[in-house]
Amino acid sequence: MPEGHTLFALARDLDTAFAGTSPTVTSPQGKFAHGASLISGTEVEGATSWGKHLFVDFVGDRVLWVHLGLIGTFTIDTSSYAGELPVVGQVRCRFATEDHVADLRGPMVCDVVTPEKVDEVLGRLGPDPLRLTDVRSDPDLAWTRIHRSRKPIAELLMDQAVLAGVGNVYRSEVLFRLRVNPFRPGTAIKRSTWQAIWDDLVALLPLGVATSKIVTIHDQVDEVARALEEGGDVRLDSRDSYVYKRAGEPCLVCGSRIRTEVVAGRNLFWCGNCQRRS
DNA sequence: GTTTAATGGGTAT
DNA sequence: TACCCCTTAAACT
Incomplete structure (x- = not known):
């Protein structure tokens, strides 16, 4: 259910939950098994959004690029039992630390990419009314x-x-x-x-x-x-x-x-x- | 139980 | 313009 505001809030919340941590990243559903293995256990530098695109930066020039499409969701659970949260439904990607679990379902895009690829994606996007302080948002x-x-x-x-x-x-x-x-x-x-x-x-x-x-x-x-x-x-x-x-x-x-x-x-x-x- | 709509977008024709 | 993908819940039969 995503327009830009949803992604902006999601980036903020992912950043709060995971920046500075090294979550275990898995693909319970299996379609993102390889990508997950590339970033699992790596420290998260931060998360940002531009328009409807979400980027989670990992140490080592690896970026998780997510686009929710029409039906995707990315929910963060902060319950004290988060580490043992059962998988419900089709979870493409799960981030898990001792304190938080985040589950991604039904995304249109979920890929591990390079910062250069991120620049290429940003280059295709117009100004974002939520990113007023960025020169690209003219x-x-x-x-x-x-x-x-x-x-x-x-x-x-x-x-x-x-x-x-x-x-x-x-x-x-x-x-x-x-x-x-x-x-x-x-x-x-x-x-x-x-x-x-x-x-x-x-x-x-x-x-x-x-x-x-x-x-x-x-x-x-x-x-x-x-x-x-x-x-x-x-x-x-x-x-x-x-x-x-x-x-x-x-x-x-x-x-x-x-x-x-x-x-x-x-x-x-x-x-x-x-x-x-x- | 089955079909459809849903805040999206890429690719083929 | 048409079709395809992705998931879920509500609306149908």
């Missing part, structure tokens, strides 16, 4: 591709070479929040509109990291942002969206029926009445 890099492309903006937002980390929920929701017509070609999008989309993602994704939910409804965004500023507990029970998965229901703003159509291979949701901006 929104102008995305703009260069967007304003030259005749593809609809709803498709461009999903293109990881344009923008890294946005998936099917954030694209529908951010386009609604900014009232942008999802079918406008990149060539028709105003620069100020792109800047507004980027700025909104920069604001929204950290809320996703903090809550493990995609928060886009304005009231909830305000509530979570305030809680974060105050450093308090960030809790959010409901999981609402303006348009995502609400086909046929009334728009929360104008009451029109929310529409849906497959764009870039996934179900796009939008309000035809509210979203007219270019």
Whole structure:
């Protein structure tokens, strides 16, 4: 269930759990047996993410490269019996120390690679709104591709070479929040509109990291942002969206029926009445 | 019990 | 554009 916020939080949590340790790495399911043997017992230097890609750095220039795809999960268990945690289901890769067990299931990519390969992967990815401090995360890099492309903006937002980390929920929701017509070609999008989309993602994704939910409804965004500023507990029970998965229901703003159509291979949701901006 | 959808993306046609 | 892969839970029969 991964968009960029999920991977960012996962990298942070893996880093906390395993950096400086030398976990036993196995492949209970067997499909990663060789890769696991290459890194098992080696010290973890740290874990980072870019967009939907996760990298776990090991001493000795070996990197575990993971992409969860549509259905992958990577869960960390910190129970006191973690070292004896039974294997449930198809576990491609397990990290285990005395204190923690992390199980990877259903990834699209799980490979041991070199730092050079990581650079190659990063080179194919656009700016990540969660990595603002990195020089590679310049929104102008995305703009260069967007304003030259005749593809609809709803498709461009999903293109990881344009923008890294946005998936099917954030694209529908951010386009609604900014009232942008999802079918406008990149060539028709105003620069100020792109800047507004980027700025909104920069604001929204950290809320996703903090809550493990995609928060886009304005009231909830305000509530979570305030809680974060105050450093308090960030809790959010409901999981609402303006348009995502609400086909046929009334728009929360104008009451029109929310529409849906497959764009870039996934179900796009939008309000035809509210979203007219270019 | 079987089918489908799911916050993804690569490769072939 | 179509097909394929990966896993799981919910929606079907």
